Amino acid sequence: MDAENRFQYLERLEKLRNSKVLVYFSYTPLDDSILVPLYKQLKALGHTRKIDLILHSYGGAVDTPYKLVMLIREFCEEFGVIVPLVAKSAASMVVLGADEVVMGPVSELGPIDPLVKHPIYKDLWVPVQAIRYCLDYLQRTITNSPDPELATFVINPVLNKLDPWLIGDYEKSLKASHQYAEALLSRYMLKESPAQVSGVTHALTEGYFSHGYPIGRREARELGLKVTDADGELWDVIWSLYLGYEELFNQMECVD
CATH class of the missing domain: 3.90.226.10 (2-enoyl-CoA Hydratase; Chain A, domain 1)
Known part of the structure; x- marks a missing residue:
């Protein structure tokens, strides 16, 4: 056309x-x-x-x-x-x-x-709900694990990579929407x-x-x-x- x-x-x-x-x-x-x-x-x-x-x-x-x-x-x-x-x-x-x-x-x-925008991969856009679901999943994994200390030990490296400022910004975007x-x-x-x-x-x-x-x-x-x-x-x-x-x-x- x-x-x-x-x-x-x-x-x-x-x-x-x-x-x-x-x-x-x-x-x-x-x-x-x-x-x-x-x-x-x-x-x-x-x-x-x-x-x-x-x-x-x-x-x-x-x-x-x-x-x-x-x-x-x-x-x-x-x-x-x-x-x-x-x-x-x-x-x-x-x-x-x-x-x-x-x-x-x-x-x-x-x-x-x-x-x-993803903080590292600048061309990647991430749904903000994905951040919340990630945090919810990590929390449930620790809470429901038969060995919470081991679960915390395994998950801590992941949590340490999550910048608190970025998490706050994602949460702010959810509230703004x-x-x-x-x-x-x-x-x-x-x-x-x-x-x-x-x-x-x-x-x-x-x-x-x-x-x-x-x-x-x-x-x-x-x-x-x-x-x-x-x-x-x-x-x-x-x-x-x-x-x-x-x-x-x-x-x-x-x-x-």
């Missing part, structure tokens, strides 16, 4: 949704580097009634989604997120700051488990259902053990999120755009 075809599909989507459509499609972690290019696009667009964001991301930094939502909402009255395939972790946090999430039969959200989720839900997605905010926040930040757990549109709706089903022509256009951007992404990788 060439640029002209993508533009035609975007125009059709804007007519179907009566909105202006932006696209974020990436396989690299979502971080603050998106903010300046996004601001330039929004400034060129100007204030408009409704903005839809096509979002394809596996997650990223804990603070970025909140900044992204606040920035987009400076330029519109209504904000929708369209998920063709995946909006995981930090990208799911963006959804909580929308008025609705548009999902098709293969669309997935995920638990809110932000990523942090809870705070951001609650703030976005209460202000936007669930502003008319405040009694649901606490439960949805807990479910998304602590209710799933797998970082990649797939939350489809039915489960998202059962959680309490405002889900708009993408069917018929709407879904055909959204899916065609996903395939077009996937093709473009693969071409760019081949050039690199």
